[in-house]
Amino acid sequence: MRVLFISNDLIAGNLAYLLTKEGHDVKLYIDEKGRRGNFRNLVKQTKNWKKDLSWVGKDGLIIFDDVGYGQEQEQLRSSGYNVFGGSTSGDRLEFDRDFAQGIFAEYGLKIMPIKTYNTVQAALVYVENNPKAWVIKQNEHASKSINYIGQFNDGRDVITVLKNYSQNSKLRDLKISIQERIYGVEIGIGRYFNGYEWVGPVEYNVEHKKFFPGDVGPTTSEMGTLAWYDNNENNKLYRETLGKLKPYLQKINFRGDFEINCIVNETGAYPLEATPRLGSPIIHLHSELHKSPWGEFLYAVACGKSYDLQFSKEIGIVVLIAVPPFPYSKKITETNPKHVEIFFDDLTEKDFDHIHFEDISFKKNRKKYYISDSRGYVLYITGTGKSIADSRKNTYSLVKKVFIPKMFYRNDIGVSFAEDSIGQLEKWGYFYINESGLINGM
Numbered sequence: 001m002r003v004l005f006i007s008n009d010l011i012a013g014n015l016a017y018l019l020t021k022e023g024h025d026v027k028l029y030i031d032e033k034g035r036r037g038n039f040r041n042l043v044k045q046t047k048n049w050k051k052d053l054s055w056v057g058k059d060g061l062i063i064f065d066d067v068g069y070g071q072e073q074e075q076l077r078s079s080g081y082n083v084f085g086g087s088t089s090g091d092r093l094e095f096d097r098d099f100a101q102g103i104f105a106e107y108g109l110k111i112m113p114i115k116t117y118n119t120v121q122a123a124l125v126y127v128e129n130n131p132k133a134w135v136i137k138q139n140e141h142a143s144k145s146i147n148y149i150g151q152f153n154d155g156r157d158v159i160t161v162l163k164n165y166s167q168n169s170k171l172r173d174l175k176i177s178i179q180e181r182i183y184g185v186e187i188g189i190g191r192y193f194n195g196y197e198w199v200g201p202v203e204y205n206v207e208h209k210k211f212f213p214g215d216v217g218p219t220t221s222e223m224g225t226l227a228w229y230d231n232n233e234n235n236k237l238y239r240e241t242l243g244k245l246k247p248y249l250q251k252i253n254f255r256g257d258f259e260i261n262c263i264v265n266e267t268g269a270y271p272l273e274a275t276p277r278l279g280s281p282i283i284h285l286h287s288e289l290h291k292s293p294w295g296e297f298l299y300a301v302a303c304g305k306s307y308d309l310q311f312s313k314e315i316g317i318v319v320l321i322a323v324p325p326f327p328y329s330k331k332i333t334e335t336n337p338k339h340v341e342i343f344f345d346d347l348t349e350k351d352f353d354h355i356h357f358e359d360i361s362f363k364k365n366r367k368k369y370y371i372s373d374s375r376g377y378v379l380y381i382t383g384t385g386k387s388i389a390d391s392r393k394n395t396y397s398l399v400k401k402v403f404i405p406k407m408f409y410r411n412d413i414g415v416s417f418a419e420d421s422i423g424q425l426e427k428w429g430y431f432y433i434n435e436s437g438l439i440n441g442m
Helices: 013-021 049-056 070-078 088-095 097-106 120-129 156-166 236-240 242-251 282-289 294-303 388-399 415-427
Strands: 002-007 025-030 061-064 114-117 134-138 176-180 185-194 198-212 216-230 255-265 268-275 315-322 355-357 360-363 368-371 377-385 431-433 439-441
Touching (some): 002 049, 013 282, 061 070, 070 088, 097 114, 097 242, 114 120, 120 176, 134 156, 185 242, 185 268, 185 294, 198 255, 198 282, 198 294, 216 282, 216 439, 236 242, 236 268, 242 255, 255 294, 282 315, 282 377, 315 388, 377 388, 415 431
Parallel strands (some): 002 061
Antiparallel strands (some): 114 176, 134 176, 185 198, 198 216, 216 315, 315 377, 360 368, 431 439
16 A cells, blocks of 8 residues: 655654555655654655655555644545544644633533633733642643643742743743643543544553653653553543543544543543644554554544454553753754664564664665664654563563663653552542553543
């Protein structure tokens, strides 16, 4: 099958590589010019995806891995193309937090009111006049380093953070949202939707966004994730959140991966944000947990067809392997990781099934993988197990077999969930760990 894969900045670029390995004829378009040096000699690339519409044809598959293409997606569908991805209203759910919260409330989800301001100063004035523990959130795909979770009930730390942003010429006119802090366990829930019905099992995930182990340091895009699949639609979290949104996703003809990030406590589940697209690094855990071919599955979702996705019921972990300057801009470091070689000397062919590329290319003449970007995102390593402990053991044993000069990663993915969060979720009636170590819904 011919596949035209359209990516903004390679949020799911490795999926294009996997589709190539499945035997599909894939062309990858990377919208962000600075990312186009990645995946060389791994996936064929095109510089103009619209000119390749005649190549992919109406029997092929067009995949969008990010938001921002809703209008093009709807036009392509109306012209008869098979398109995996969102829609204009799907895009708006991520770009406009106020809009998303309104949709959640309309369809019966619990919400915590959110306020959005077009300048940092306006948000600062509100927080100063309304002392509480507030959370600062970005809009429109801004850097997650802007996000901040308030620690004091009088808002003093949020005030100083906003004052700092207001003095930065690049941030002072940033559109930001503030929301009263909700205490509880943060957990994500997602599932694929084909325009008519949910397809495949329900995904539950626990993100690790802080830079250092123990959830210390600045907020990053994400350092790693714990996740598992469950096909039980009677689970309390599913019924309180994702299960209520089927009519809306039908209404907007959404055909892709849809996720909600929530805070759960004794009073219920509160959706914080929607991710109406493929996400990273969760897409790599999907690749780890799926047993069915990607091409068949994505084609079915795009065509509005049902599909019996075969999947592992084990618990998965994904770990980001990064190098400086991540998580900051390349401008703040004297060194640049571009062209540094990656050493996979002791890996078997099976080991490579658990390694997922991002800022990587391949030199055919030397048969060497190397870092092909300057951001510091290099690759992800995944593993599964019948318990969180087994999953961690299997994943980190492979991490130790990969060497990249100056590489770093978090070594505690899944620990706090196993030691603390799962107990709270069990107390509130959401999940528990059974005798075999697997996570079950309640």
